[in-house]
Amino acid sequence: EADADDAAEEKGGNYRSKKQRAEDARRRVELTGCEKEIARLEAAIAEANGRLADPANASDYELLTELSEQLKADGTALEQVMEQWLELTSEE
Numbered sequence: 001e002a003d004a005d006d007a008a009e010e011k012g013g014n015y016r017s018k019k020q021r022a023e024d025a026r027r028r029v030e031l032t033g034c035e036k037e038i039a040r041l042e043a044a045i046a047e048a049n050g051r052l053a054d055p056a057n058a059s060d061y062e063l064l065t066e067l068s069e070q071l072k073a074d075g076t077a078l079e080q081v082m083e084q085w086l087e088l089t090s091e092e
Contacts, residue, residue, distance in 0.1 A: 030084075038078065038082060041074050048071045
């Protein structure tokens, strides 16, 4: 099958084997998942930042601690997902 793929690629130039098309589809699904997770994490970070900035929460140290920890975890997760997204986009 590899010889057929090579020959077709030489003739047509844009031929994509079944394996290549499946890999492209997998990458698109992963990219979509990354983009949704990035949006979710960015929204969670914005919400936590808003709650941290709310003067009504200024005296609730337990809430402020919880929000700070959530921000740190979400920020770390966001960095990881963005790195994965960059890797996937560089494969194209």
